[in-house]
Amino acid sequence: VGKSKVDDEVLDNLEEVLITSDVGVETTLKIIGRIEERVSRDKYLGVDELNQILKEEIAALLEENNSEDVSDFELPETEKPYVIMVVGVNGVGKTTTIGKLAHQFKQAGKKVYLGAADTFRAAAIEQLEIWAERVDVPIVKQKMGADPASVAYDAVSSAKANNADVVIIDTAGRLHNKVNLMNELSKIKKVMSRIVPGAPHEVLLILDGSTGQNAFEQAKQFTKATEVTSLALTKLDGTAKGGVVIGISDQFKIPVKYIGIGEKMEHLQIFRRREFVESLFSES
Amino acid sequence: MFENLSDRLERSFQLLKGQGKITEINVAETLKDIRRALLDADVNFKIAKTFTDDVKEKALGQNVLTSVKPGQLMVKIVKDELAELMGGTSADIDLTGSPSIILMAGLQGSGKTTFSGKLANLLKRKKGRHPLLVAGDVYRPAAIDQLKVLGEQIGVPVYTEEGNMDPVKIAQSAIKEAKRQGHDVVIIDTAGRLAVDEQMMKEISAIKKAVNPNEILFVVDSMTGQDAVNTAKEFNDRLDFNGVVLTKLDGDTRGGAALSIRSVVTKPIKFVGTGEKLDAIDVFHPTRMADRILGM
Ligand SMILES: Nc1nc2c(ncn2[C@@H]2O[C@H](COP(=O)(O)OP(=O)(O)OP(=O)(O)O)[C@@H](O)[C@H]2O)c(=O)[nH]1
Numbered sequence: 001v002g003k004s005k006v007d008d009e010v011l012d013n014l015e016e017v018l019i020t021s022d023v024g025v026e027t028t029l030k031i032i033g034r035i036e037e038r039v040s041r042d043k044y045l046g047v048d049e050l051n052q053i054l055k056e057e058i059a060a061l062l063e064e065n066n067s068e069d070v071s072d073f074e075l076p077e078t079e080k081p082y083v084i085m086v087v088g089v090n091g092v093g094k095t096t097t098i099g100k101l102a103h104q105f106k107q108a109g110k111k112v113y114l115g116a117a118d119t120f121r122a123a124a125i126e127q128l129e130i131w132a133e134r135v136d137v138p139i140v141k142q143k144m145g146a147d148p149a150s151v152a153y154d155a156v157s158s159a160k161a162n163n164a165d166v167v168i169i170d171t172a173g174r175l176h177n178k179v180n181l182m183n184e185l186s187k188i189k190k191v192m193s194r195i196v197p198g199a200p201h202e203v204l205l206i207l208d209g210s211t212g213q214n215a216f217e218q219a220k221q222f223t224k225a226t227e228v229t230s231l232a233l234t235k236l237d238g239t240a241k242g243g244v245v246i247g248i249s250d251q252f253k254i255p256v257k258y259i260g261i262g263e264k265m266e267h268l269q270i271f272r273r274r275e276f277v278e279s280l281f282s283e284s
Numbered sequence: 285m286f287e288n289l290s291d292r293l294e295r296s297f298q299l300l301k302g303q304g305k306i307t308e309i310n311v312a313e314t315l316k317d318i319r320r321a322l323l324d325a326d327v328n329f330k331i332a333k334t335f336t337d338d339v340k341e342k343a344l345g346q347n348v349l350t351s352v353k354p355g356q357l358m359v360k361i362v363k364d365e366l367a368e369l370m371g372g373t374s375a376d377i378d379l380t381g382s383p384s385i386i387l388m389a390g391l392q393g394s395g396k397t398t399f400s401g402k403l404a405n406l407l408k409r410k411k412g413r414h415p416l417l418v419a420g421d422v423y424r425p426a427a428i429d430q431l432k433v434l435g436e437q438i439g440v441p442v443y444t445e446e447g448n449m450d451p452v453k454i455a456q457s458a459i460k461e462a463k464r465q466g467h468d469v470v471i472i473d474t475a476g477r478l479a480v481d482e483q484m485m486k487e488i489s490a491i492k493k494a495v496n497p498n499e500i501l502f503v504v505d506s507m508t509g510q511d512a513v514n515t516a517k518e519f520n521d522r523l524d525f526n527g528v529v530l531t532k533l534d535g536d537t538r539g540g541a542a543l544s545i546r547s548v549v550t551k552p553i554k555f556v557g558t559g560e561k562l563d564a565i566d567v568f569h570p571t572r573m574a575d576r577i578l579g580m
């Protein structure tokens with residue numbers, strides 16, 4: 001602040017901002033390295049220019065979100081039903097994000113189906129049922145303890161038979177280091193392609209915005225088991241910044257598609273790189 | 285994911301070998317390695333800095349020649365310091381009072397409802413207690429059902445008031461009911477809330493005021509990053525909680541949040557959650573946690 005020239009102090013401050021936003025040491029060093037290069041090249045780099053370059057450099061690490069240019073919450077016309085499978089570790093906001101997404105698609109005039117394939121967690125089915133009621137969309141479910149792959153199969157079948165535009169499959173939260181549970185996920189994924197070739201078209205990994213560096217390992221292991229195609233970052237209405245997605249997006253080349261900013265139906269937004277980068281440098 | 289700290293330190297200490305004593309200058313590289321390990325483990329930025337400064341103080345002047353592997357000497361200093369910071373006062377919970385009242389608090393999805401079930405189960409099986417669980421989350425879809433299912437699984441009754449949107453009143457009525465039925469422990473589950481949500485923070489303060497709990501437990505996800513300090517501080521400022529519960533330690537997170545929280549609020553970590561099942565609860569082990577944070 002108040003400085004006109006980039007020096008060590010400016011770079012130290014930058015380091016603090018990035019680390020405290022959960023960007024992580026490695027990605028932070030990468031960003032600072034690029035800035036230092038620029039500084040040594042254009043000798044008289046001022047702080048204003050630095051901010052500009054910095055935001056560009058960070059935005060460049062974030063994969064372009066393809067949906068950014070089309071209208072919000074659009075679905076590809078070519079796949080019907082478009083099948084989305086939602087995965088992630090425990091408590092990150094999978095079920096809630098599904099409720100919010102269903103709301104958005106419904107608002108856009110789409111016919112939406114939900115599949116309650118979390119048959120494990122206490123009252124997970126009831127939770128999704130309440131969301132289905134709120135949004136007013138059909139839900140396909142079985143009893144607690146049922147085979148989740150069988151529920152996913154049923155849900156995609158029903159959606160297809162009823163000519164739905166999109167079907168969203170909820171799955172139980174699971175820690176990525178549990179081999180059996182990760183294998184189960186691969187199996188759930190596989191059965192759906194028997195009804196709709198190419199399904200699931202989208203595997204959406206939910207990351208909690210307050211998670212630190214462990215999110216890397218989550219992205220790695222879920223990608224291995226299910227070929228994650230997009231990310232959603234939740235709970236950004238709190239004070240956590242969610243900076244860990246920068247390195248994840250860069251390393252795994254997966255775009256962040258949505259952000260969660262509250263617990264209500266309308267609290268889901270399309271991820272915008274620029275706004276996200278701005279928010280890293282805003283107070284609180 | 286990250287290189288083991290002792291390997292890293294062993295490497296940087298090779299440089300020190302010929303120099304005898306640890307000095308301000310020759311220890312700089314090593315301290316950088318330690319700081320990096322802490323940051324990789326999600327220890328808060330400022331706390332990692334203070335911590336490495338403290339370690340430096342302890343290390344300066346120590347004779348590295350006397351130890352065969354100087355890196356190990358440094359690792360020991362770091363581990364002892366970490367364990368000491370995270371350990372300390374007794375982590376028992378206060379079960380006096382009839383009934384004894386335990387209140388859960390924390391962010392969304394941290395594991396409050398599951399932990400309520402785990403604690404009820406532990407107190408019933410291991411301490412011969414007769415707990416009553418209270419469904420004080422009136423917002424989250426199916427939160428009440430969730431607690432009911434857990435209660436059923438462990439054979440512990442659950443007090444609910446479907447349709448009542450006032451958790452303060454629910455908690456008060458539950459305690460009356462507990463007295464009537466001779467329950468000696470009441471565990472109140474509450475909705476997840478963000479520290480910046482003024483209305484919800486007022487609500488939990490109001491619950492505290494109304495029921496005067498023996499124990500308020502702050503439940504936190506062990507995967508939490510840098511924000512752990514803000515949240516812990518805010519909840520502690522509001523509630524002056526008694527202890528911390530660190531959940532989801534069955535994952536592979538380094539869990540630096542444990543150190544961050546201990547440093548800002550100096551409240552003991554009383555329990556850890558180690559799975560989704562209702563017996564996956566353990567007491568906190570500071571030395572194990574120190575190893576974990578350092579990736580050993
Ligand atoms: N503040 C806030 N809370 C959220 C957001 N998204 C979800 N939550 C809350 O986080 C908690 C967990 O959300 P769920 O949708 O149940 O998470 P989940 O991943 O389905 O959990 P499991 O199925 O148990 O693994 C709930 O209390 C949600 O209301 C968000 O964007 N902001």
Ligand SMILES: Nc1nc2c(ncn2[C@@H]2O[C@H](COP(=O)(O)OP(=O)(O)OP(=O)(O)O)[C@@H](O)[C@H]2O)c(=O)[nH]1
Nearest residue numbers: 090091392393394395396397398476532557558559
């Ligand atoms: N693996 C693992 N999962 C856990 C642990 N504790 C809780 N969970 C899971 O984490 C998710 C969230 O747990 P909840 O008990 O619903 O969390 P909560 O804090 O009550 O959530 P809200 O009421 O929405 O704020 C669920 O899927 C739980 O099964 C744990 O120690 N290990």
Ligand SMILES: [K+]
Nearest residue numbers: 208393394505
């Ligand atoms: K969480």
Ligand SMILES: [Mg+2]
Nearest residue numbers: 094095118124
């Ligand atoms: Mg769920």
Ligand SMILES: [Mg+2]
Nearest residue numbers: 396397421427
């Ligand atoms: Mg709960």
